[in-house]
Amino acid sequence: MPGERKNEGTADRWRGAWAESLAAWSPYTLLREPQFFESDREASGSGMAGEIAAIRLADQVVMVNLETVRTRGLEECALPIQAHEIGHHVFVPGNLSDHARMLAAIRRELFGLEADVAGMVANLYGDLHINDRLQRQGVDIAGVYRQLKAASGKKPPESAVWKVYTRAYEDLWRLPHGTLAPDGVSAEMAADAAVVARLVRFYADKWLRGARRFATILYPWLIEDRKNRREADFVRIGLHDTKSAGLGGVPDGLSEIGEEELDQGDEFDEAIGGEPGEAASGRGKRRAAKPPEQNRAPDREGGGHPGAQFREPAEYADLLNSLGVTLPAHEITTRYYRERALPHLIPFPRQKQPRATEPMAEGYESWEPTDELSALDAFGTVTRSPVVIPGVTTVQRTYAEIPGAEPSKAPVDLDIYVDSSGSMPNPATNISYLALCGTILALSALRAGARVQATLWSGSGQFTWTGGFVRDEKRILEVITGCLNGSTSFPIAILQQTWRDRKKDDPPGHIVVISDDGVDTMLQPYAKGITGADVAKMALEKARGGGTLVLNIAPQGLARLAPLSAMGYRLHAVREWDELVAFARRFVREVYEP
Numbered sequence: 001m002p003g004e005r006k007n008e009g010t011a012d013r014w015r016g017a018w019a020e021s022l023a024a025w026s027p028y029t030l031l032r033e034p035q036f037f038e039s040d041r042e043a044s045g046s047g048m049a050g051e052i053a054a055i056r057l058a059d060q061v062v063m064v065n066l067e068t069v070r071t072r073g074l075e076e077c078a079l080p081i082q083a084h085e086i087g088h089h090v091f092v093p094g095n096l097s098d099h100a101r102m103l104a105a106i107r108r109e110l111f112g113l114e115a116d117v118a119g120m121v122a123n124l125y126g127d128l129h130i131n132d133r134l135q136r137q138g139v140d141i142a143g144v145y146r147q148l149k150a151a152s153g154k155k156p157p158e159s160a161v162w163k164v165y166t167r168a169y170e171d172l173w174r175l176p177h178g179t180l181a182p183d184g185v186s187a188e189m190a191a192d193a194a195v196v197a198r199l200v201r202f203y204a205d206k207w208l209r210g211a212r213r214f215a216t217i218l219y220p221w222l223i224e225d226r227k228n229r230r231e232a233d234f235v236r237i238g239l240h241d242t243k244s245a246g247l248g249g250v251p252d253g254l255s256e257i258g259e260e261e262l263d264q265g266d267e268f269d270e271a272i273g274g275e276p277g278e279a280a281s282g283r284g285k286r287r288a289a290k291p292p293e294q295n296r297a298p299d300r301e302g303g304g305h306p307g308a309q310f311r312e313p314a315e316y317a318d319l320l321n322s323l324g325v326t327l328p329a330h331e332i333t334t335r336y337y338r339e340r341a342l343p344h345l346i347p348f349p350r351q352k353q354p355r356a357t358e359p360m361a362e363g364y365e366s367w368e369p370t371d372e373l374s375a376l377d378a379f380g381t382v383t384r385s386p387v388v389i390p391g392v393t394t395v396q397r398t399y400a401e402i403p404g405a406e407p408s409k410a411p412v413d414l415d416i417y418v419d420s421s422g423s424m425p426n427p428a429t430n431i432s433y434l435a436l437c438g439t440i441l442a443l444s445a446l447r448a449g450a451r452v453q454a455t456l457w458s459g460s461g462q463f464t465w466t467g468g469f470v471r472d473e474k475r476i477l478e479v480i481t482g483c484l485n486g487s488t489s490f491p492i493a494i495l496q497q498t499w500r501d502r503k504k505d506d507p508p509g510h511i512v513v514i515s516d517d518g519v520d521t522m523l524q525p526y527a528k529g530i531t532g533a534d535v536a537k538m539a540l541e542k543a544r545g546g547g548t549l550v551l552n553i554a555p556q557g558l559a560r561l562a563p564l565s566a567m568g569y570r571l572h573a574v575r576e577w578d579e580l581v582a583f584a585r586r587f588v589r590e591v592y593e594p
Contacts, residue, residue, distance in 0.1 A: 002481055007368045008065050010069065010075050011036040011064075011066060013075070014064060014078040014082065014403075016078075016265075017078035019539050021078070021079055021082035021086055022086060024079070025090050026090070028592050031060055031086060031089060031221065032060075032061065034053075034062040034064050035062070036063075036064050037064070038066050038069070038323075043063070043065045045066070045166065046063055046244075046301050047247070048065045049065070049242065051066070051238045052064070052065060052081065052237075053069075054241040054243070054244065055085045055086075056245060057093070057096050057099060057242075057245045057246065057249060058096065058246065058247060058248040059138065059248060062082065063470060064081075064082075066331065066527075072147065072148060072237070074144065077144050077147065078405065080175055081144060083139050084131065087130035087134065088126065088245070091133065092125075092129045093242075093369075097253055098208060099242065099245060099251075100254050100323055102125070102208060104257070104258075104311075105208070105211040105212040106125070106211050106214075106215040108212060109220070112314065113223070116322075118322060120240060121222070121234060122211070124161075124165055124218045124234060125207075125211055126171075126211075127239070127241075128129060128165075128200045129203075129204065131529070132172050132201070140174055142179070142180065145166065145169060146180065148237055157182045157237075158230050159221075159230040159231065160183075160221040160224045160225050160230070160374070161232065162233040162234060163181055163185045164185075164189050164193045164196065164218065164510070165193075165219055165444070166180045166181035166182070167190055168193040168196040170473035171193055172197045172200065172201070177190075179475055184468075189221070193222070195272075196218075198272060199214060199217070199265075202268050202272075203268070208258075208260045209263045209265070209512065210265065210268065212262075212265065213263075213264065213265030213268060216265075230283035231403050235470070246324040247326075249325075250320070254311070254316060254320070255310055255312060255316055255336050262309075263584050272465045282460070293363060299563065312430055313337075313431060314429045316336045317330070317333070317428070333427055333428045334474070334477040334478060334481050337427065337435050337477065337480070338477060341436060341440045341443055342443075345440065346585070346588055361399055363383075363397075363398050364380050364396065364397060365395065365396060365398050366379065367395050367396040369391055371396065375396040375397075376395075376396055377395055377396050377397050381393060381394045397439070408466065410508070411445070412445070412448075412450055412508050412509060412510050412545045413451045413545070414445040414450060414452045414453070414509070414510055415440060415453045415469075415509050415512070416453070416514070417455045417457060417491070417494075417512070417515075418434050418455070418478070418479075419488070419515035419519070420457060420478055420483055420485065420520060421458045421484070421486060421487060421518055422488075424485070427481045427482070427483060432481075433577040433579075433580040433581065434514045435481045436584075437514055437581060440475075440584040441587065442454060444474070446473055446476075451469035451470060452467055452469060452476050453465065453498060454480050456479050456484060457482065457489075457490060458484035458489075459487030459488060459489050460487070463491045464479055465479060465491075468498075488518035489524070490513075490522045490524075491521060492524070492526045492535050492536075493526075495535055495536065495539050496526075496535045496538070496539070498539065500542070501540065502543070508544040508545035509544070510545040510546050511540065511569075512548050513548070513550070515549070515551055516552045517551070517553045517554075520560050520561060523536075523561075523563060523565065533564075536569070540568055540569065546570065547567070548572060549561070549564065549570070549571050549572065551573055552571075552573075552575070553569065553573050555573065558573060
């Protein structure tokens with residue numbers, strides 16, 4: 001059909017401009033050719049309906065919707081549009097992690113606005129940096145916006161955000177006012193646009209630090225547009241090209257809050273002549289920060305250090321969701337605790353067994369051509385016959401094992417019980433140091449080659465567990481980071497089932513219980529003629545690797561647990577839950593390492 005041939009011609013012209021688009025950043029930039037969609041219907045499967053072009057940061061694929069390109073009259077703008085999309089890969093945000101950190105910084109300033117607004121603001125901010133860099137290098141980005149303005153037709157842009165945004169370009173590129181911006185730019189909008197232009201240039205080589213201040217400047221105009229129910233022109237026109245940039249990827253390192261996310265832009269205020277802490281805006285002190293409080297700094301040096309702040313699990317989940325990550329909620333929770341645990345992991349210690357074994361050459365057997373070449377014993381083969389015939393005269397060594405002189409080392413199985421009664425935090429909402437401690441111990445055990453059994457427990461009959469010792473990291477962390485929030489009753493039945501049939505030649509195990517004073521339910525009656533104390537003693541004897549109860553408990557509460565201490569369980573009390581992290585690090589060194 002004629003329409004389809006026209007589409008193919010446009011795609012061919014855009015492919016022809018691809019090499020030049022890459023070279024706009026560097027002759028060494030390597031990206032595959034864009035994926036072209038001929039219609040909104042075809043583009044909808046990739047979230048590209050109504051969009052001009054976009055990029056997926058997970059696989060660095062640039063996508064172009066030819067229907068929107070024609071609708072906006074942008075057929076001859078292949079170079080600037082494609083170069084712009086490449087800019088999202090090589091400049092802002094560059095990768096999913098920095099994209100997420102930009103979103104996190106911006107979200108801090110957009111109080112009361114919908115969650116998806118942060119994505120649009122991040123897109124606006126990134127586009128300003130990319131477009132200004134390209135325009136100054138001779139790529140006609142301004143021509144794209146001229147065409148967008150010309151194509152607006154009977155529905156010109158009306159939103160205050162769009163007016164500030166396009167006026168900022170006019171200031172950056174010294175264009176006559178009205179070249180790109182629509183009519184109706186007020187004095188306050190023009191003042192804020194001028195500050196935005198200065199902000200873009202100031203943070204050109206450290207763009208992430210300016211994201212929060214950009215959101216601060218734009219915030220009142222976002223509020224005004226929402227109040228007046230104005231459609232976001234940036235989105236309507238089809239410029240929201242990072243809306244789905246996070247699809248298919250899950251960035252690492254987001255549990256920790258980066259220093260740049262907390263940057264409020266004081267150095268920018270000082271650079272333009274404002275006071276530190278005063279919002280850089282055309283309206284000046286109408287948005288100034290509160291007067292500083294009286295200094296309450298401690299009189300001695302503390303032990304903190306920059307970058308040691310972390311998001312709560314719920315904030316982490318919201319951030320991943322804003323990126324478009326489609327993982328199940330519990331899997332996001334387990335990723336959070338795994339990420340928090342990684343800096344604390346050390347190889348899990350091993351216990352000595354009686355003797356290791358050593359190989360001893362025992363004789364020869366035939367070597368076949370299908371065997372490993374390295375197994376061929378050349379000396380034995382030539383000794384057997386001077387004529388080498390593969391599979392006939394070729395031989396390989398056979399070995400037997402004899403006891404060695406050095407002790408062997410076997411990893412210690414970990415049997416861990418994490419309290420999830422009503423007094424404990426929900427790991428998916430707020431940081432649970434019980435879950436973090438359990439994660440550190442479990443991942444250390446797996447790293448050393450051990451097996452782990454994890455049990456999350458609450459009231460009587462309220463538990464979830466791995467069903468035995470396993471090496472399935474996903475399953476183990478699903479249990480440890482779960483939430484029951486019921487009453488309190490230690491699962492004596494699980495402890496008995498785990499250890500009653502343990503054989504002497506099985507690897508040793510260590511029992512760890514993370515709880516508070518509710519751990520005294522370990523001593524409650526269990527069955528006729530059997531108490532929890534009886535089961536706890538049997539388990540410790542069968543485990544042969546020791547037992548540790550780490551508890552948030554007052555010193556006087558330890559007296560009730562004297563029977564467990566007498567059996568050989570080590571009691572470790574913490575005053576605050578966050579002390580469990582230090583305990584986990586000491587535990588693997590002091591208890592298990594010889």
